[in-house]
Amino acid sequence: MIDLQNICRHFQMGDQEVRALDQIDVHIESGEYVSIMGPSGSGKSTLLNVLGLLDRPTAGTYLLDGRETTSLDDEELAHTRARKIGFIFQSFHLIPRLTAFENVELPLVLAGVAPEVRRPRVQELLASLSLESRAKHRPNELSGGQRQRVAIARAMVMQPAVLLADEPTGNLDHISGAEVLAAIEGLNARGITLLVVTHDAEVAQRARRHIRMRDGKVVEDAT
Amino acid sequence: MLLLAMSIGVAAVIALTSLGEGARRYVADEFQALGTRMIIVIPGRSETGGVSPGMLSGETPRDLTLSDALAVQRLPGVARVAPLVVGSAPASVGALEREAPVMGSSSELMPVHGFVLARGDFLPPGDLSRDTAVAVIGNNIARELFPGREAIGGNLRIGDRRFRVVGVLADQGRMIGMDSQELIIVPVSAAQALFNTESLFRLLIQAHTRDDMTRVRDATIEAIKLRHQGEEDVTVITQDALLSTFDRIFTALTLTLAGIASISLAVAGVLIMNVMLVSVSQRTSEVGLLKAIGATRGQITALFLTEAILLSVAGAIAGMAVGFGVDWVVGNIYPSLPLNPPVWAIVMALVVAILSGVVFGLMPARRASRLDPVAALAGRR
Numbered sequence: 001m002i003d004l005q006n007i008c009r010h011f012q013m014g015d016q017e018v019r020a021l022d023q024i025d026v027h028i029e030s031g032e033y034v035s036i037m038g039p040s041g042s043g044k045s046t047l048l049n050v051l052g053l054l055d056r057p058t059a060g061t062y063l064l065d066g067r068e069t070t071s072l073d074d075e076e077l078a079h080t081r082a083r084k085i086g087f088i089f090q091s092f093h094l095i096p097r098l099t100a101f102e103n104v105e106l107p108l109v110l111a112g113v114a115p116e117v118r119r120p121r122v123q124e125l126l127a128s129l130s131l132e133s134r135a136k137h138r139p140n141e142l143s144g145g146q147r148q149r150v151a152i153a154r155a156m157v158m159q160p161a162v163l164l165a166d167e168p169t170g171n172l173d174h175i176s177g178a179e180v181l182a183a184i185e186g187l188n189a190r191g192i193t194l195l196v197v198t199h200d201a202e203v204a205q206r207a208r209r210h211i212r213m214r215d216g217k218v219v220e221d222a223t
Numbered sequence: 224m225l226l227l228a229m230s231i232g233v234a235a236v237i238a239l240t241s242l243g244e245g246a247r248r249y250v251a252d253e254f255q256a257l258g259t260r261m262i263i264v265i266p267g268r269s270e271t272g273g274v275s276p277g278m279l280s281g282e283t284p285r286d287l288t289l290s291d292a293l294a295v296q297r298l299p300g301v302a303r304v305a306p307l308v309v310g311s312a313p314a315s316v317g318a319l320e321r322e323a324p325v326m327g328s329s330s331e332l333m334p335v336h337g338f339v340l341a342r343g344d345f346l347p348p349g350d351l352s353r354d355t356a357v358a359v360i361g362n363n364i365a366r367e368l369f370p371g372r373e374a375i376g377g378n379l380r381i382g383d384r385r386f387r388v389v390g391v392l393a394d395q396g397r398m399i400g401m402d403s404q405e406l407i408i409v410p411v412s413a414a415q416a417l418f419n420t421e422s423l424f425r426l427l428i429q430a431h432t433r434d435d436m437t438r439v440r441d442a443t444i445e446a447i448k449l450r451h452q453g454e455e456d457v458t459v460i461t462q463d464a465l466l467s468t469f470d471r472i473f474t475a476l477t478l479t480l481a482g483i484a485s486i487s488l489a490v491a492g493v494l495i496m497n498v499m500l501v502s503v504s505q506r507t508s509e510v511g512l513l514k515a516i517g518a519t520r521g522q523i524t525a526l527f528l529t530e531a532i533l534l535s536v537a538g539a540i541a542g543m544a545v546g547f548g549v550d551w552v553v554g555n556i557y558p559s560l561p562l563n564p565p566v567w568a569i570v571m572a573l574v575v576a577i578l579s580g581v582v583f584g585l586m587p588a589r590r591a592s593r594l595d596p597v598a599a600l601a602g603r604r
Binding site: 049052054055074075078079081082083087089093095106107110111154155158 | 508509511512513514515516517518519520521522596597600
């Protein structure tokens with residue numbers, strides 16, 4: 001599913017070269033549930049961005065579904081993101097002017113899916129996340145947990161193979177966080193590959209495989 | 224802010240062009256009111272080819288006389304000739320006296336000039352040189368000099384001569400600077416005697432048909448040249464020439480006004496660009512998100528461009544409302560000014576508005592599409 005070989009990502013900060021990712025080799029099978037932990041600046045977010053095709057590695061190869069991605073152009077990357085990868089962010093990143101329904105619908109609109117196909121798919125997803133009554137509400141009328149569940153619905157609406165979650169519970173209280181984790185774990189149970197970046201050891205412990213990073217290197221990879 | 228700028232631009236285009244058009248049509252209508260198929264002979268040669276009657280009535284090398292008028296009358300293609308002597312004289316009835324413009328002419332003046340009578344008769348037809356003491360007066364003159372009684376049949380003293388009122392003019396408003404309500408018309412020879420002059424102010428000629436105009440004009444020049452010892456010392460202008468000259472002047476004026484107004488549209492365009500740039504930087508994280516969920520550069524560009532165009536179209540529509548509003552207000556203050564913005568101006572204003580939306584929206588839209596998704600998601604540019 002995901003095959004990182006010798007991935008490096010270097011940033012130039014003034015005269016200094018920062019090695020955010022330093023020769024990473026990771027292999028993740030389809031359907032795995034992986035947590036990525038590490039202190040700030042350890043490179044875990046950069047790793048997630050590279051995995052999500054938002055950032056290009058400086059060196060190395062990244063095979064997604066057996067396909068080399070480092071040589072794709074922006075257009076192809078956008079299409080691959082749209083079809084294979086779902087994102088969940090710590091700060092939800094919902095568009096405040098759109099309702100929950102419209103936020104979830106957005107990836108389908110961008111992909112050019114016909115309205116009559118969009119509608120039932122969005123409705124079904126919102127129902128599966130117990131959000132059907134909130135469909136017409138804007139993000140500012142929703143609780144944190146509801147917002148993150150809308151974001152999950154948006155990530156899932158294109159039926160991706162991989163779900164990348166960057167501190168999904170970071171802005172939530174304990175109960176909402178548990179709901180959100182239950183929701184994404186439910187998706188994982190149905191076969192989606194789930195990667196969660198987190199600070200929270202409790203959250204990380206729920207994953208079946210734990211990757212620990214420090215200074216751009218994988219220091220622990222345990223199941 | 225942006226909408227305001229755009230609407231001011233469009234409103235300016237609409238209001239200014241309709242003012243220009245209105246002025247043009249006002250003048251055209253005035254000349255149309257002069258009567259059709261009209262040729263005007265002015266004493267004095269204009270070398271400049273200018274058209275302002277005031278400018279041309281300066282020096283008169285050789286007078287235009289009644290016999291010139293009679294000669295022109297005999298030319299082929301000429302339907303009617305009305306000589307014109309114009310002056311101002313005190314008019315009185317008993318103790319009532321006022322100064323009034325006096326026009327000396329013939330019975331032909333009515334059809335040539337298009338005068339309409341309220342009641343009574345116009346000047347009697349007949350020999351131009353015969354000095355009948357009759358007068359046709361304007362409505363206001365009749366009211367002021369014959370208060371409370373019928374003017375027709377009454378006696379009127381103009382200068383040191385007595386006239387019998389035979390007709391009263393209908394109110395036709397102003398006809399190129401002559402208010403028909405304030406006018407006294409007497410036979411041409413009476414006016415000549417009154418102002419102690421042999422020369423005519425103008426000779427108005429009406430051709431049989433529109434096609435005769437050029438022929439009549441050339442023949443008139445020839446005939447008068449012959450009578451004036453071979454010197455071409457008159458200026459002959461046709462209504463068409465006059466009209467087309469004014470048309471050109473006012474079209475140029477309208478275009479100039481439109482140009483000025485277009486500058487304000489361009490300013491509005493720059494404002495659009497700024498607003499869009501601000502909007503892009505405010506929504507950096509949204510752009511990042513769009514990229515994360517698979518929006519391509521083209522889609523993001525299209526999104527922001529659409530927004531810019533929608534904004535400018537909304538501004539344009541608001542501006543059109545304001546422009547028409549201004550027209551309506553001005554039209555109420557000056558009812559005689561026909562105020563309608565030309566269609567091309569409306570179309571141009573809309574096209575320029577949309578175009579500036581595209582042109583000035585393109586740069587911010589491209590900037591948005593080129594944002595780095597990782598940095599954008601973090602809210603950094």
